[in-house]
Amino acid sequence: MNELLTNISDQFAQRFPTWDTNVLFITLASLCTWVIWRVVHNRLETLVSKTRFYWDDLVLEALKTPISVLIWCWPATISAGLLLDDYMGSNLDWLNTLKLILVIGIFLWITLRLINNVEENVLTRSDKDETTVQAVAKVVRLFFIVIGALTIMQAFGLSLSGLLTFGGVSGLIVGLAAKDLLSNFFGGLMIYFDRPFKVGDWIRSPDRKIEGTVERIGWRMTIIRTFDKRPLYVPNSVFSNIVVENPSRMLNRRIYENIGIRYKDGAKVETIVAEIKSMLENHPDIDTQQTLIVNFNGFAPSSLSLMVYTFTQTVNWIRFHEVKQDVLLKIYQIIQQHGADIAFPTQTIHLPPQHAGEEVNSNPVS
Known part of the structure; x- marks a missing residue:
């Protein structure tokens, strides 16, 4: 072995x-x-x-x-x-x-x-x-x-020291040549630090035709998906020069309507206003901690105008319209319950009694 x-x-x-x-x-x-x-x-x-x-x-x-x-x-x-x-x-x-x-x-x-x-x-x-x-x-x-x-x-x-020294000199040249790229880069940093919006927010700008949902925030540009599903590529530097609204961060959504009542229902306006206000104060989807106004607001050409101004609890766009529909239908029911109705545009021709029934002759014969 x-x-x-x-x-x-x-x-x-x-x-x-x-x-x-x-x-x-x-x-x-x-x-x-x-x-x-x-x-x-x-x-x-x-x-x-x-x-x-x-x-x-x-x-x-x-x-x-x-x-x-x-x-x-x-x-x-x-x-x-x-x-x-x-x-x-x-x-x-x-x-x-x-x-x-x-x-x-x-x-x-x-x-x-x-x-x-x-x-x-x-x-x-x-x-x-x-x-x-x-x-x-x-x-x-x-x-x-x-x-x-x-x-x-x-x-x-x-040599890193020599490289950094060279970078300090060349950085100025590169910065001047690529100022748009750098402005977009620092614009992206501004978005990250200031956080006017985030991915998933619905934003819009009254200064530009920009509105949609934020899909991605990059170093150079932000991708926004419009409501008709088109992608919108916005350079980050644009956001430092425009006003941006962020409806996604709303605390409430507002219902603001002017409802016209017929002139012949003027005696019922005060009661209708009181019941509408009571209905809104007891509505589960209305935020009563916010401003709530229901008042006779003025004399319109063919109606008595009632102003309804209130805020919903929800900020969801779809749910908001469901609540608004419910509120408007209840307002209409209150108006109908008192024998009144919503006014529509009308015109009244007034003729003095002494001229009533007279035929107007535009070419009198002498």
Whole structure:
């Protein structure tokens, strides 16, 4: 038995004199490591699924693919270095830089995946503001991308101090050349920080023909879906120069109507006004804490005008019209109950009694 093991060892040493640096051995080691990682990952996935926290699930999901890529790519760079070193007969210093860039890239990839996972998870919760979550995620992503890019530049031997100095000079030139792009960028920041509206809000501008539901707030432009389902792409800089109304943030919706009563029903107006006001004060969908006015408002050309001014509890557009319909029908019922009616445009021709029945002759004969 000892002689057999000795023979196998001698044959292995003769065939692979540098087995520790052999590409085949490195590949097999990578395969074994990858299999171990998948087994460990599946085991951890089972464990974290039983916990109450969701952060461990997000972190594990972010690590899955990048770690697998690292397990294969890192040994691949070592194998490439060994092959090229034997072939070219010189040390390849750039491989060390490549390994550093690989590590930086993997770290950045994991970070971005984690940010995306956290963003998607938070957006699934109904109590979170979608606009704020997206804004924070974009800023964090941009921060790590910039840090990663600067680290890679430094790995290539570039001086960051010189780069920042050059950036200060060139930034002015770029800023002048791309002022519209920068104005849109800072306009997007203004929307994120001032928050005049958010994704899902119904907005409109009396200054421009802009009205619809906000679908997306980007760094350069905001996408608004109009009520006829057309997309409207508005540069963010526009919102710094116009007035924006946000009906989605209304506290109440107003019912404001002028109802005409016939002149011959003038004696019943005071009673009708009192009953309409009482009906509104007891209506479950009317906010009695807000202004409520029901008054005889004036003499119209063919009617006595009653003003109805009140606010509904709901701000939903569809529900508002249902409440308004109910209020108007009840007002009409009150008017009908007192034998009165809604006036319609009429004209009365008045002839003095002494001229009644006389025929007007426009061409008298002398």
